[in-house]
Amino acid sequence: MKKFFKIIYTSLLSLILLISLTSMGSAETTVSSEIGFIFNTLFFLICGFLVMFMAAGFAMLESGMVTSKSVSVICAKNIGLYAISGIMFWVVGYNIAYGIPEGGYIGKFIPWSDASSLETGYSDASDWFFQMVFCATTVSICSGAMAERVKLWPFFLFAAILAGIIYPIVMGWQWGGGWLASIGFSDFAGSTLVHSTGGAAALAGIIILGPRLGRFDRKGKPKAIKPFAASSIPLVTIGVFVLWLGWFGFNGGSQLSLGTFEDAVAISSIFIHTNLAACGGVVAAAVITRVAFGKTDVIQMLNGAIGGLVAITAEPLAPSPLSAILIGAVGGVIVVFGTRLLFSYKLDDVVGAIPAHMFAGIWGTLAAPITNPNATFSSQLIGVLAINIFVFVVSYFIWSIMHNMFGIRLSKEAQMTGTDVTETGVIAYAIRD
Amino acid sequence: MKKFFKIIYTSLLSLILLISLTSMGSAETTVSSEIGFIFNTLFFLICGFLVMFMAAGFAMLESGMVTSKSVSVICAKNIGLYAISGIMFWVVGYNIAYGIPEGGYIGKFIPWSDASSLETGYSDASDWFFQMVFCATTVSICSGAMAERVKLWPFFLFAAILAGIIYPIVMGWQWGGGWLASIGFSDFAGSTLVHSTGGAAALAGIIILGPRLGRFDRKGKPKAIKPFAASSIPLVTIGVFVLWLGWFGFNGGSQLSLGTFEDAVAISSIFIHTNLAACGGVVAAAVITRVAFGKTDVIQMLNGAIGGLVAITAEPLAPSPLSAILIGAVGGVIVVFGTRLLFSYKLDDVVGAIPAHMFAGIWGTLAAPITNPNATFSSQLIGVLAINIFVFVVSYFIWSIMHNMFGIRLSKEAQMTGTDVTETGVIAYAIRD
């Protein structure tokens, strides 16, 4: 009887223990994974809308930097490319980057919600949104450089190819788990994948396109103030501040999760490093232009912020604050001298996108091993070369084809009249006294 | 003895089980409901500040669209109407929409915190904030259409009535659980409730107000570029991007909660559908204006984004991405042809608010049953008719009374001098060479 009682007793005890532990365990797991799912998804959405707003930052930066006869067109380009990028990244881009999902086809994900489960850790749609705004950023980068002489619809066509095919291929190499990821290439938020890609595409474009009419004199010196003066410095300024704001989403969101203590700590570090790198870029550009060229060039200070931000983007987590400032400062220096380098080759990058995004992106990516022991210089170099060369060559090829097929450069008359009038029929600033 | 022991034993066991399950249960529930409360409240606040920022978007869109002699006044209107809306929605609006709470009176909620409890699932104040910015959006919509010839203070008076009474009545019909909700009307984030309401109020206003001095020639054709040119396209552009950004809060926040896996998935889908609809609107407007009228009209592209966003607002959750693009594209088409429709009736909507908000809002609301099986076309039609007619008639009545009592139209002299000088005494752009 006692024995029987003991068995009952022990088994009951075990049962209680089992039930309480299991139920507790499962309860916890359920709660945790659901809470984590919500945190991760919310974080993608917040960072996503910050990066989405960078489209406005580019629009303002570029509107302010072009001459007042090409502002409406640059606005049309920026709103248009963001729209085109969103659609193209849905049609093919996401699938090219991540691979066609089971039973998948171009433009899939109908409806989105089906694909998400607690196990993935975040809503697929929130990830799509976050990746899409990165894609759009890449395209935004290349719009400014070619301003004031490129035809609108060929630009839109290139934007569609860049957003739907070129960027997704490069993105797949690394973030889609491709060959660059395999060899240990490290690019946290896309100094090379996003910024150099945009810059290299722009470089190919301006080489084929040629400089604006009358931009360089016979000796090859740029005609600085008139008639190529930036139309509005405050618009450039708000553009840069908006980009700076968006960059917290760009780099912070690239942690890809907010579900743990470690994530929260990491993201906070990313925020301050991102901020300090931009600070370094601004100060470096201010000091250099003042010391070397006499005046404190506000445009270079503003582009210096971008250079600093791009430079830290490859590795915003590992650096110390001091390293972040220095990495950003070098980015600012690169912007100043990169601008002059392009001048010396008579390359007309209207907004300075190539120094700020391509050159500073190369620097940031190569600098990652300095602070991140998991990155190696050789892998970084391979990644930088592979992406820049691939994007440049493919872009050069596409621009060439378009150039030969239907022309990409506006006529002399159109440039003299102003592209706003000829392309959109809308004058940008109609200010009457 | 054994029996007694058994009883003790069993009861103790039950007690343990009860305690452990209860305490676990209650602990979980407590944690969950508190975490859910925080998530929901945080989400209302985030979406609320995004929608609040739409006030800046409208201010910039309208500043850029009016002529340079009426920019200061439009700024005064926009900052003023947002302030008035906030106060009026506190004084009476919230209570009209949701019903006077127990022991309540006009302008109650002192202090707010008393009303909130874990059971409600979110802080009352966070809901008030979110609903208030919707109210302000409604008023913002109607400010641009009447620009350049309406008197400032009569406009403020109308803004107070629209924010405090008209919109809250309509809001109560649906979101306050009124008769439209009962008949199954479906308007997720307010294509009709917010956007058509603002548009219909504006339509009534411009009919009574008449067009700007000299806007139409004798044959009724609008004088397009000069002297009615938009003062600043980049300001319109940043305005549209800010609105686009805010719309993630507008539509996303209308999910009203972020406390579960399902909420997070739904909100993510809403984000991408909202974005894709705007993309569709931009591309449609670009293609149509280029193909039909020769030039790629940047203003129509920008307004096309708004049209797409308004169209998807009635049902941003149910559509597939492709449906979202198409719904938005139709919204963009409606904007382009709606603008011309108003022209043909010599109705002078300075910023295109009526096509973008009222017409596209009607389309979006009627289109909801296509993607949402719970919505019926008949209910949608009733809702659209009821709200548009109610708002139009009441607004027409109020504008008429004001017109007869003290006049709402600025004098010929004031319009020729420029409303900035006569109304605020501050020139908008003082640019010296």
Added chain:
Amino acid sequence: MKKFFKIIYTSLLSLILLISLTSMGSAETTVSSEIGFIFNTLFFLICGFLVMFMAAGFAMLESGMVTSKSVSVICAKNIGLYAISGIMFWVVGYNIAYGIPEGGYIGKFIPWSDASSLETGYSDASDWFFQMVFCATTVSICSGAMAERVKLWPFFLFAAILAGIIYPIVMGWQWGGGWLASIGFSDFAGSTLVHSTGGAAALAGIIILGPRLGRFDRKGKPKAIKPFAASSIPLVTIGVFVLWLGWFGFNGGSQLSLGTFEDAVAISSIFIHTNLAACGGVVAAAVITRVAFGKTDVIQMLNGAIGGLVAITAEPLAPSPLSAILIGAVGGVIVVFGTRLLFSYKLDDVVGAIPAHMFAGIWGTLAAPITNPNATFSSQLIGVLAINIFVFVVSYFIWSIMHNMFGIRLSKEAQMTGTDVTETGVIAYAIRD
């Protein structure tokens, strides 16, 4: 045997209870503290990026308020001061305010992540970010007042001292747990600590600097419209809306945590009080300028919003909505009459920063005891006097030294040519017809 069995039984029971309770307890505690940590950190980051964006708001407000010959310089100042503030707050500021941590030294926190633990409740880096943007806000406030005649680099030098030393000292008095905190001074988000500090530093600056060339006629009346007209009212408007947006982060984030039901409720109340106070400021300024001076002054409406926001910042939690409106309205009134007060002393505050930030800040801080029973008027008065006098005297001293060492005022020629040309070599608005 039974006794032995009973002992085993009882001890086993206790063990189960102990295990289940402990494990449940610890599990819960772990989950809760980690979730709380994530919420708090996320909230600091969200509020931090909102406040960061206020730098853009100040840049636009000031760009719009200065004459068109000094816009590039004000942009350079604003991007520069934000960069300098970020670096200086890292180098010394944070440690001055909070005390040097164990083993700490100037510019420590390498790497940041080491310092954070679940016990602190939030990531240290997220707190640093949030505090840094407050510091930058303080410096932003003082940049506009001295516009159009202060030399750029002396201003940057002062910015570094204000961000790195003066503000951190004042901050340490209260938020670092210093003597003001001990005597019960109450300043929730910094009406005095941030806004009066910025304003008092600016006041000292403009006294030493003197007014712009030709600003006042012989009778001391300001030459209002020409040639000192604000360059762009829409830029002022978007600046104010951006500041208003940022203020939700400024005041909301000062709750310092989002980990509980109570926090979420409190933050929601703060949001609506902050909003209503700004509404009050706008309406008050609109009514007063219309009634007292004939025209509805849009600039005063916009500055009235700032005045209302500054006034509520000292105590945004305790007031009722009605109190918040009234506190803000008084702030708006103070801005209108404070502006005229400065005129009467021939003090040339270009953007109205001193009335809006210093005067309204004093009002808000002294008004805190009206709604918060824990604040006393005497403590508030001591805090207001201590901070304003300390900051004014130290700033006066530093500006004087710089004035005597290398001069802080631009030459007559530079002012006539325009500071954009002489300081940055970049014209702000290059608009060609």
